Amino acid sequence: MPHDSALALRGPSLRGPNLRGPNLRGRYLRTMKFPVPRALIITLAALAIFAALLLAAGKDPLRAYADTLVYVFGNSYGFSELFVRMTPVLLTAVAVALPARLGLINVGGEGQLYMGAWLATAGALAFPNLPAWLLLPLMTIFGFAGGALWALLPGVLRAARLVNETISTLLLNYIAPLIVSFFIFGPWRSPESASYPQSPAFVDAARLPSIPGTRVHAGLLFGVVSLALYSFLMRRTRLGLKMRAIGGNPEASVRLGIPVPAFIVATMAVAGGIAGIAGMAEVSAIQGRLVSGLSPGYGFMGFLVAWLAGNSAGGIAVMAFLFAVISSIGDILQITQDVPYAVVNLLMAVILFIVLGQKRRTP
Amino acid sequence: MRLRLLIPLLMPLWLLLPGALPLAAQTKLTVGAIYVGSVHDYGYNEAMHDGLMAMKKAIPGVTLLEAENVPETAESTRIMEGMIQHGAKLIFATSFGHQQFAFDLAKQHPDVDFEHAGGWMQMPNFGNFFGATQAAWYPMGVAAGKMTKSNILGFVAGVPIGYVVGNINAFAMGARSVNPKAEVHVVVTGGWSDKAKEAAAANALIDQGADVVTMHVDSPATVIQTAEHRGVYSIGFQSIAAKALAPKFWITGLGFTWGPFMTETAKSVMAGGFKPAMVREGLGQMMAVAPFGPAVPAATRTLVTAAAEKVEKGYNPFTGPVTDNTGVVRIKDGESWGGDKMGSFDWYVEGVIGKPK
């Protein structure tokens, strides 16, 4: 497992153990993959490469970039959509970052999102008569539980040293959407809509509130709160310290008496639960029912965002915002220049390849 | 670091900016259209696109914004809203699953008119249109029933919604009206467009003995090409252009002709007189029968053309008594199921093997 030795616990000294952990202030910029000016250069380089590719395909990249800036920063709807896009990615990124502190790799955000959506739907369909102030928290708990259970299995398998969590979470990513499809084609198929495969529409009480006039919804609060809690946990609690210890040096942690397997299972479960909440928010606020095709890769984007951010909370917020802006370029290209939305993945990939291609002194 | 915190806190102010900026160029009318697939699919989306192109030609000065591969999820809201922000005043939501999202948007934008294909919802600024496909499948069934030698007809269905089941039923009834031994076997792929599954489904049906295959999926291309490859007859759907894919074994097909309707709608929006309605027009108006392939004998062509004309004049195959494939009488003698009931089929007629699911 890759060591993150920069955050390892220093040994006890004459003044007693350093409970505050390493000084992270100067680290803030460096725990992101790169300092801010370099980030700008990377982004500009990627935009240039992408522009060249678009030109080769006969499109007008400068107009697209200009349109995007106008749409995203000059139009309240365009601006609000950034947050709509960011919300699930914030949550799935925390779902990756949290286990990453233990040295675990969770690529199962997709599956955990779907299962959270699934269980939240079960709640919404089972209790349509509850008032919103009861139903929504219930659905949130269900959403958390769905994702948590889905991540629990890989956690247990890893703690028991049976299966590497990277593989098990990846496999479970495929099973979850199939379970959702089974239900919307079968037991939960809505009798309205000429038997189109989707669940019945959620009652109003089951819909997360949004800022009127936009689609920005309470899920954003979940995202921000999870991010804040994650940051607080990691930097200021003993629990976070122990987690970083495990991530830095598992064998030493065991010898120090930290119950590593329990941490692994609990952390995976909590991470899965956070991704599950993302799923609940998507079905409750955005879709209004359970459908297939819930996630255009939010789980994977979360992974990349967390990785780019070096698992730091502030970095995650910035990266998620950046990804949202890039996604908007895709929307504009699709609407105004007849370019398939999928091409925007190319821009994301170029940025990532440039970042990945940086020379590194230490692994 | 503190500055870093200020910026995110100031951001909510941005939400106060006005909605539509002057992003749209000067134009008579901006029309937006979203497609669930690609417009080069020889099928549903291509037919829609052709209709819009016809509209564009008929009304010079119209700006057309198109977006392909828009999934039937909340993603479509984002795209449609984007088009509205770019000045669109008329939106065509061309796939069935876009209905709810378009409808919700219509509530938020009373100054924009919406036309949805295939649904039933209506509002002052939201209308619905589609071809009356069910009855039109009857002459297709006649053609298949006459051309088959194995008496097994294969039908590849995408999503088994009521309208699709109705199409299958009319097809079966048409086939059995000229060939009482004909059977229709149905394979459901689960989505409007999944080429690998459609190829496998067509192969499975042909393995089963079907010598005529047809389909209700977004693009008939894969099924037709598979059939052609295996020397089996095919009947097309969605777009007449599909005939080009099966030079030898094409029988006939159905295609949509949306142009006149779309032009009319655009003109009514420009004149300010948009009226929402549930428009269902069949053969002769929004639908047409494709030319026959070389393998079809003259006698069959006459029969099929006669059946098509009968439908154009108003023949409704869903006139009682009609029994389902478990023996239960679903449409009683003297009763007749009209256009409003076409979405509620959840049973197959006699002669169709399977259960709609």
Place this chain on the structure above:
Amino acid sequence: MSTSFAAGVLTSSILSGTSLLYATLGELVGERAGIVNLGLEGTMLIGASVGFAAASVTGDPYLGLLAAGLAGTAANLLFGFVVISRRANQLAAGLTLMFFGFGASALIGRPFVGAIVPGLPEFFGFDALVWLAAPTAVGLWCVIFRTRWGLGLRAVGEDPVAAFASGRRPESLRYQALSLGGFLGGIGGAHLSLALTLTWDEGMTAGRGFIAIALVIFARWNPLWAVPGALVFGGAEALQLQLQARGADVSPFLMNMTPYLLTMLILVFWGWNRRSTAPAALGRNFFGVE
């Protein structure tokens, strides 16, 4: 004429499984060298789109196949550069390749949507790729387990430092593995567009790249086991469509789940046995002797 149910399912499984098999073999080679490529889906998509485009432009499906293979190699080399020479995190780089593949294939394939291409010619019912699939697996087994190059490959995958110490060049071997792997992955993608469906559609691989990654594990990194594995995974989908055609009422989703559940079970069971057959250095980077 009606073929028997078994024959129908077998034929469909073989057709479905061929692209899976090539992709699996491609991933397997890389993983044997210690590199896990999560972006196989991207490589396959690039192969499918480039193959289709090339066949459309030149009118020759075999040229299309060649182009697909080369494009797959190029994609994998891009991935290889960041992972080998720049020692980047393999999982992140893999996911990046996946995104890259989605975008590049959409851009490349766009002008060719709806084009009619000559499909791969068939011999006795199957095209050349299908006939060559199992022999390729056997050939790869021979290369990995019976040649010096293969030995070096496996050494690098087990312990790159030791391999380096014994005179091999891990970086070079890994590049070679990824090139071969990319070629196979590109061909796997092209089989979909040039043989199975004769079309190009955005995202048409529909997760097959990830299925192939699971298949590598299922096959326990042995090319020979990949053949029945590809049949099983390809068969699940084929089986439920054939059952439907005969009127049986089987949920396609439950059926499609079975290969993944099977893989999980195998992993758990094999983990229980603690017989680790995964290349020991899989996923880690080689840092040279410092």
